Amino acid sequence: MPSSDASAPVSEALRHASSRLERAGVIDAIVDAELLLGHVLALSRGGVQAAAFRGDGLTSAQADDFADLVERRATRVPLQHLTGVAPFRSLELSVGPGVFVPRPETEIVAQLAIDALRAAAAPEPIAVDLGTGSGALSAAIGAAALSSTSGRAASPASSSSAASISSPVCTSSGATAFSTTSEPCAVCSATFAASAVGTA
Numbered sequence: 028m029p030s031s032d033a034s035a036p037v038s039e040a041l042r043h044a045s046s047r048l049e050r051a052g053v054i055d056a057i058v059d060a061e062l063l064l065g066h067v068l069a070l071s072r073g074g075v076q077a078a079a080f081r082g083d084g085l086t087s088a089q090a091d092d093f094a095d096l097v098e099r100r101a102t103r104v105p106l107q108h109l110t111g112v113a114p115f116r117s118l119e120l121s122v123g124p125g126v127f128v129p130r131p132e133t134e135i136v137a138q139l140a141i142d143a144l145r146a147a148a149a150p151e152p153i154a155v156d157l158g159t160g161s162g163a164l165s166a167a168i169g170a171a172a173l174s175s176t177s178g179r180a181a182s183p184a185s186s187s188s189a190a191s192i193s194s195p196v197c198t199s200s201g202a203t204a205f206s207t208t209s210e211p212c213a214v215c216s217a218t219f220a221a222s223a224v225g226t227a
Contacts, residue, residue, distance in 0.1 A: 034087045038079040040064065044097045051101035059106050063096045066110040115163045118170060129163035137167040144168065 041060050048056035058072070065075045067089050085093065096109050107113040107128045113120050115129045116137060122128050144152045156165040 034090045035085050036079075037064065037075065037083045037085060040085055040090060040093060041075070041079055044093065047097055047101055051103070053100060053103075059100055060097065062106060063100060063109060064093050067092045067096065113163075116167045116170070118163075118166050120163055120166060133163055134167070137164050140164065140168055141171045144172070 041057070041064060044060035044063070045057040048059055053059055061072045061075045064070075065072050068075065068078070068085075070078065099109055100106060105128050107122045108124055111121060111123060113122045113128050116134055120129060140154055144154055154165070154168050156162070156168070159165055
């Protein structure tokens with residue numbers, strides 16, 4: 028991706044960003060730097076590493092965007108709020124200010140809920156995720172329901188911030204997960220209206 032408007036090699040930009048984040052006390056500074064640059068360049072972390080290895084350069088605009096994100100991260104803005112996404116189990120969730128970033132420990136809670144639903148005697152067990160925040164639990168339960176038996180997960184959001192970010196999961200394959208938005212499903216891209224909340 029070398030460009031005639033190249034201002035700095037990717038490897039050099041990563042080195043400076045990692046150093047800045049280390050000085051700010053960010054743990055795993057190089058990982059954060061790679062993820063932030065990946066966000067700017069629309070590349071995976073591996074894609075960023077390959078670009079650095081090849082000697083690719085950044086345009087002035089890309090370098091400016093990256094520097095801005097690094098400075099914001101150095102002030103401890105959560106990485107996921109800067110990139111707008113957070114990984115959770117096999118999903119990628121939309122997150123932002125006003126919604127907690129799903130924690131790794133919540134994946135354990137999700138697995139416990141999935142195991143409990145699979146063990147339930149009911150043919151279509153229902154799970155309710157109250158105060159859904161990012162929708163991580165209901166999304167994970169809904170995705171798991173798609174890969175196994177029928178089930179429903181309901182997630183009535185408790186705040187307008189969460190409601191604007193939380194994405195519904197699926198209504199296909201006998202599995203339903205409700206959120207408070209009418210955005211496309213995070214799993215199958217189907218859409219359904221917020222009025223579906225409460226029909227679980």
